[in-house]
Amino acid sequence: MKIAVFSTHQYDQDFFNEFNPGHEITYFVLPLNEQTVALTQGFNAICIFVNDTVNAAILQKLHDNGVRLIVLRCAGFNNVDIKTATALGMPVLRVPAYSPEAVAEHALALILTLNRKTHKAYNRVREGNFSLEKLMGFNLHNRKVAVIGTGNIGKAFCHILKGFGCHVSAYDIYPDAGLQAQGIVYGTLEETLADADIISLHCPLMDSTRHMINAQTLALFKKGAMLINTSRGGLINTVDVIESLKNCHLGYLGLDVYEQEANLFFNDYSEDVIQDELITRLISFPNVLITSHQGFFTREAMEQIATITFANIDAFVKGEELLNRVN
Template structure:
């Protein structure tokens, strides 16, 4: 059978094709499209029993009903997040939905650290200056992170990987989660409530899922607890942070730096080229004006190892599969180079 994948990036395509061929051989074929699944692109899915989707695809009730009417039986999401899928509507339409339970935690944890270091040492600002042959150090004063406190909100696989790196920097560790991670305890992490984590941390990194209980967990009250010279990093879900409250905090001259790889209104923006358009999102536009803020477009997962593992979501397409088979473990070693 031919399976169609939507929203496939140029660098992602060979890795998906390699993982797909490795899993299925010639039993199924994969057709990769750069376009996203929307009501306008629905005709491309007609007659496909299986579609592979991503976080930017539109999978509301109308689209899901149309997919089912066109013969689709399975929607396999190439990400852990599935906020864009109306699960109740999928169930009502008789569709099975699968997702990737996890992929390389190191990809996200390492990128979170890239953001933390970039804002701490003004790397982006310095690089931009260098392009203009301005080599002054004014405004680039950072600080040693050794001996500082890293507060990790969410200590699952990614949070634990972030904690390991923080431990290597010689930082003290605070954690907040509904369930303690023994691996983090072994690193010397002290588990505290959210208020204490925000108040005592020099660096706060978010690694929690977006749930009703975690929506806007970093709100005005939480930001007020944070130190004026603290750093905030979010590589998890945009909705964890109240962006309006964050802008107000930055306008007040508080926080040493903010690194955001996600944004609560990123749908329709991230993964698209909007450079020739007027930016109508005033909040995002304001965020990008702060010299101590670095915004990237949801790329923390984007490594060869992680994308290759995400490709294993294709396992769910076999008729004998169950939802659990969508789990995508990391490659046992370096990601093999795509053929050719």
């Protein structure tokens, strides 16, 4: 099968080449969008990532170009117009789980770094400054942590927190019986947010979850609470979060995702003037830590992404059941 793979970096190519069972692959560094969809002429399938755009107009052009299969090398599929893809008879396949521990562990890394300020200590010591002033943190043990979304990643995160001796509460429209058996208490979103020292988001981006963290829900936070998002940027209303940081209600913010990340993440703009005023404002806060969507980025996860992606493609080619189909 001829496959066009968009938004690729060298690490994508390395893992795909290693696990490719024999498909004809063409890599494009460019993202898939209105300007690049013409590149799909002559391909049977496309493979995309989190910041590629597959709206109704692009889907129609893909179909006209002969593309019959859309494969995501990620779990989220909010960037694909599923209704239009279904109407065109184009299966949309994803990688529903790839080392959920990778993202869960990165969420913990954000928490520990923000709390104990190891990033600041690292820079100080390199400059010969061994002072402990303004580096004080708090014990994670016995802290109350709210986990919003308890799918595979949220569940892995809960297990990590229990090992630290945290008091874990959770919100999910489908409570996990296994977690409940371990003593994790589910409540409404309002109840779960209200008394937490740390809130960590692990839910998909849908109409019902877009901007779930906004001025109204932020007002429920305990003053000085920490907010972590390793899921999807659109879960947070960035303007409202900046306001909460400015008035010192939100105590810490750790982001591995960002609403407008498609215009920034995975690229080097160190020699450019960044035009996104919201992220430049976020970067200016001393209690904000941002990483560029690297939560998934472990060897184990990359191997699983490649193997499951090719398994999805092979199932389509062989006419087998498409286990990871989202439409």
